[in-house]
Amino acid sequence: xxxxxxxxxxxxxxxxxxxxxxxxxxxxxxxxxxxxxxxxxxxxxxxxxxxxxxxxxxxxxxxxxxxxxxxxxxxxxxxxxxxxxxxxxxxxxxxxxxxxxxxxxxxxxxxxxxxxxxxxxxxxxxxxxxxxxxxxxxxxxxxxxxxxxxxxxxxxxxxxxxxxxxxxxxxxxxxxxxxxxxxxxxxxxxxxxxxxxxxxxxxxxxxxxxxxxxxxxxxxxxxxxxxxxxxxxxxxxxxxxxxxxxxxxxxxxxxxxxxxxxxxxxxxxxxxxxxxxxxxxxxxxxxxxxxxxxxxxxxxxxxxxxxxxxxxxxxxxxxxxxxxxxxxxxxxxxxx
Numbered sequence: 393x394x395x396x397x398x399x400x401x402x403x404x405x406x407x408x409x410x411x412x413x414x415x416x417x418x419x420x421x422x423x424x425x426x427x428x429x430x431x432x433x434x435x436x437x438x439x440x441x442x443x444x445x446x447x448x449x450x451x452x453x454x455x456x457x458x459x460x461x462x463x464x465x466x467x468x469x470x471x472x473x474x475x476x477x478x479x480x481x482x483x484x485x486x487x488x489x490x491x492x493x494x495x496x497x498x499x500x501x502x503x504x505x506x507x508x509x510x511x512x513x514x515x516x517x518x519x520x521x522x523x524x525x526x527x528x529x530x531x532x533x534x535x536x537x538x539x540x541x542x543x544x545x546x547x548x549x550x551x552x553x554x555x556x557x558x559x560x561x562x563x564x565x566x567x568x569x570x571x572x573x574x575x576x577x578x579x580x581x582x583x584x585x586x587x588x589x590x591x592x593x594x595x596x597x598x599x600x601x602x603x604x605x606x607x608x609x610x611x612x613x614x615x616x617x618x619x620x621x622x623x624x625x626x627x628x629x630x631x632x633x634x635x636x637x638x639x640x641x642x643x644x645x646x647x648x649x650x651x652x653x654x655x656x657x658x659x660x661x662x663x664x665x666x667x668x669x670x671x672x673x674x675x676x677x678x679x680x681x682x683x684x685x686x687x688x689x690x691x692x693x694x695x696x697x698x699x700x701x702x703x704x705x706x707x708x709x710x711x712x713x714x715x716x717x718x719x720x721x722x723x724x725x726x727x728x
Contacts, residue, residue, distance in 0.1 A: 404527040408534035409462025422562040426672040433606035458491040461514040463507030515542035537575035555582035661694040
């Protein structure tokens with residue numbers, strides 16, 4: 393083991409943003425852990441992993457730079473204020489972690505918005521900064537073979553590359569099979585390929601503190617405020633105008649979305665519409681408070697959803713919880 397007076401190991405971390413968010417979604421919706429990845433916890437894991445691979449004291453393993461690259465909708469294209477809110481929320485988290493953000497506008501191709509050029513931009517920035525700041529190790533959080541040329545170039549200047557990668561399969565909320573797996577060529581080029589899915593699963597079994605802190609702790613739901621006046625489902629106009637605060641029960645829950653009882657059509661909501669608390673802790677029949685909103689199809693939906701205690705029923709109160717048609721026309725992918 394190297395001594396404490398050894399030189400610092402200078403680490404630069406580079407995120408393929410959409411890849412990382414896909415991983416975080418997997419642990420939140422599909423994995424039994426049901427929690428998002430904590431950037432702070434992930435960085436602490438990176439420091440320990442680099443120290444182990446470089447054979448130094450963990451105090452000498454220091455992240456001096458972190459950069460996050462992602463394609464993003466413009467304010468006009470987003471249309472939905474909630475999309476903008478969640479983008480801003482992500483920005484706040486990255487800013488508080490001193491992670492530099494790099495965004496490119498999504499491009500329309502074949503009628504679909506697609507991310508183009510992020511891999512090239514990340515590669516150019518990583519190589520330039522590795523030369524300028526003399527990184528000892530670049531940590532790459534990505535899985536695309538397009539990053540192979542970057543790793544080869546970093547190898548020529550003597551910078552080691554740690555690749556954090558995941559391998560898993562799942563069925564999404566549309567019932568379609570999804571696979572996430574890093575390119576084999578990318579794995580072969582990396583100095584330190586790290587199979588994160590294996591390390592995390594084993595760490596959770598062993599109750600490894602370093603792995604446990606890699607996930608965001610879920611806050612306890614806040615009780616329903618006694619001062620608020622609930623709007624209860626009573627008839628065809630129960631949802632009320634946009635901005636109305638409602639309280640009702642959850643009728644259905646699926647992978648990442650659900651419906652709130654509110655005649656004449658149950659109101660769609662997704663995990664992105666949660667104002668507080670953990671979507672995965674919701675159960676059918678739970679009481680929730682929400683704000684009536686409109687989706688991109690100009691249909692009623694539930695926003696700012698949070699779990700609350702069941703309100704006390706006054707004499708004569710009745711709650712209409714009869715079978716109602718779900719708004720199947722709601723496009724859940726709009727919220728994911």
